[in-house]
Amino acid sequence: MKKRQLGKSDLYVSEIGLGCMSLPVEQAAANNIIQVALENGITYFDTADLYNKGENEKIVGNALKSNRQNIILATKVGNRLNKSGDGWSWDPSKEWITDAVHASLKRLQTDYIDVYQLHGGTMEDDVDEVIDTMESLQKEGIIREYGISSIRPNVIERFLSKSNAVSVMMQYSLLDRRPEEWFSLLENNSATLFSRGTLAKGLLTAEGLTRASKTDEYLSYTHQELLEVIKVLDALDAPLSSIAQHYVLRNDVTGSMILGASSEKQLLESIQSYHTEVPHNILQTASELTKKEIYMEHRVNS
Template sequence: MKKRRLGNSELYVSELGFGCMSLPQDKKAAEEIIEIALQAGINFFDTADLYEDGNNERLLGSLLAGHRDKLILATKVGNKMNPDGNSWSWDPSRQHIATAVKESLRRLQTDYIDLYQLHGGMMEDDVDETIDALESLKKEGLIRQYGISSIRPNVIERFLQKSAAVSVMMQYSLLDRRPEEWFSMISDFGASVITRGTLAKGFLTLDGVHRAEKTNGFGTYTANELVETLTVLNEKTEDIHASAIAFNLSNPAVSTVLVGASSNKQLLDSVVAYEEGADASVLQALQNAVKLDQYQEHRTEL
C-alpha cells in the first residue's frame, strides 16, 4: 500500500487509514479486523479518548502492542466525560490536555502518540493556551505531531495560523464536498487533510442505493435526490466503493482516507476497493454528477 507524507512532518501514512470508532468491543472479533488491516499494509490507526469512554483506546492498545514501531497511531483530546458517564463537555485547557494525554498513553500501552488531534474547537477557545500545551507535549516527547479534527473553517484557519499543526481531519466524500474550498488554505499552511466519512455512511458502496431508499436523505440531498444521485453515480462507474476512495485520494491535499469496519467483510471490501482504484475520466464524470456545496456557517475570508 502506498504512503503519503502527513503535512510537512516526518510521518508517512498509508493512503488507506483505519478509523477505529466502529471497532467491535469483542476482542477476538476486533483482533481479526486489525490483522486484516495490518496484512493489507495499513499503518495509520485513528481513535479518540472519547470513543467508548476510553475503551476503544484500551482495546486498540492491546491489539497493536506487538506492532507499535511500524505504526502511526493517532488519537484525539478535548472532550471530557461528565460524571454521569453519558455525556461530555468541551475542555481544550492546558490542565485537561496534560492529564488526558497520560491517560491515553496508558490505555494505548505506548510511550508516545504519533499524532495528537484536538477533537473539535470553537472561536471562544483560548487557542494560544491549547497550542502551547500541545507544543509542550512535543518537547516532552509524549507526542510527535499534532493536528485538529474540525469542520469549522474559521477554527481551522486560526489554529493553523498560530500553530505547527500538520493535519486537519474533515468529513469529505463525493456526497460532501464542502471541504474542497479550504484545501488550498490547509496546504499553504503546510498541513494535509485526513478524510473521515469517506463512504458517506455506506451510501458510496455497492449497497448504497438500497440504504438510501430507507433514509431521509444525506446532507443537502433530500431522500429522492440521494437515490437519484446514487443511481446516476452507479451508472458511471462499475464500483462506486472503489471510485469513492479514489476520488478522495485524487486531491493532493489529502494524505489518507479513513475507513471504518465492524466486520472482516467491511474492511476487506474497502481494501479491495482501494486496490482497484478508478480512472481519472471516471472520477471526473462522478464529480460532475454531484453537488459542490460550501459551509454556510463558521466561514472565514480566503
C-alpha cells in the same frame, strides 16, 4: 499500500487509515480486524479518548502493542467525560489536555502518540494555550505531531495560522464536498487532510441504492435527489465504492481516508475497492454529477 507524507513531518501514513471507533468491543474480534489491516499494509490507526468512554483506546492498545514501532497511532482530546459517565463537556484547557494525554498513553500502552488531535474546537477557545500545550508535549516527546478534527472553517483557519499542525480531519466525500473550498488553506499551511465519511454512511457502496431508498435526506440532498445521484453514479463503469475512495485520494492534500470496519469482511471489501483502479475520466464525471457546496456557517470572515 501506498503511503503519503503527513504535512512536512517525517511521518508517512497509509492511504487507508483504520477508523477504530467501529471496532467490536470484544478484544479477540477487534484483534482479527486489526490483523487484517496490518497484513494489507494499513499503518495508520485512529481512535479518540471519548470512544466508548476510553475502552476503545484500551482495545486498540492491546491489539497494536506488539507492532507499535511499525504503525502511526493517532488519538484525540478535548471532550471531557462527566463524572457520571453519561455525557461530556468541551474542555481544551492545558490542564485537561495534559491529564488526558497521560491517560491515553496508559490505555494505549505506549509512551508516545504519533498524531494528537484536538477533537473539535470553538472560537471561544484559548487557541494560544492549546497550541502551547501541544508544542510542550511535542518537546517532551509525548507526542510526535499534532492536528485538529473539525469542520468549522474559522476554527481551522485560526488553528493552522498560529500553529505547526500537520493535519486536519474533516468529513469529506463525493456527497459532501464542502472541504474542497479549504484545500488551498491546508496546502498553504503544509497540513494534510484526514478524510472521514468517505463512503457517506454506505451510500457510496454497492448497497448505495438500497440505503438511499431508506434515507430521507443527506445534507442538502433530498430523498429524490439522493436516489437520482446514487443511481447515475452507480451506473458509471467502475464500482461505486472505488470511485468514492479514489475521488478523495485524487487530491494531493489528502493523506489517509479514515475507514471504519466492524468486521473483517467489511474491511477486506474496502481494501479491494481501494486496489481497483478508476480512470480519471470517471472521477471527473462523478465530480460533475455531484454538488460542490460550501460551509454556510462558521465562515472565516463571518
